[in-house]
Amino acid sequence: MAKPHNSGIKISDFKTHCLRLLDETGKKGKEYTILKKGVPLARVVPVKKPKKIVRRGSLKGLATLEGDIVYVSFSEDWDVLK
Numbered sequence: 001m002a003k004p005h006n007s008g009i010k011i012s013d014f015k016t017h018c019l020r021l022l023d024e025t026g027k028k029g030k031e032y033t034i035l036k037k038g039v040p041l042a043r044v045v046p047v048k049k050p051k052k053i054v055r056r057g058s059l060k061g062l063a064t065l066e067g068d069i070v071y072v073s074f075s076e077d078w079d080v081l082k
Contacts, residue, residue: 008033008040 032044
């Protein structure tokens with residue numbers, strides 16, 4: 001397979017070695033310009049790493065429950081209920 005260079009990689013070579021090239025893109029950050037009949041057709045570039053996802057339970061200890069969580073009376077808070 002021809003090594004990619006400034007002008008890119010032929011689409012037939014990309015098709016033949018697609019999985020390996022995608023692995024190199026993901027692991028090493030390599031970029032490829034895919035050529036069809038010498039004309040740039042597409043680019044393969046690494047994606048940005050996603051931000052860390054907040055998992056359930058990661059806020060543990062930041063809030064507390066006070067009182068009865070089964071029954072709540074708002075009568076003291078709302079004048080309309082008096």
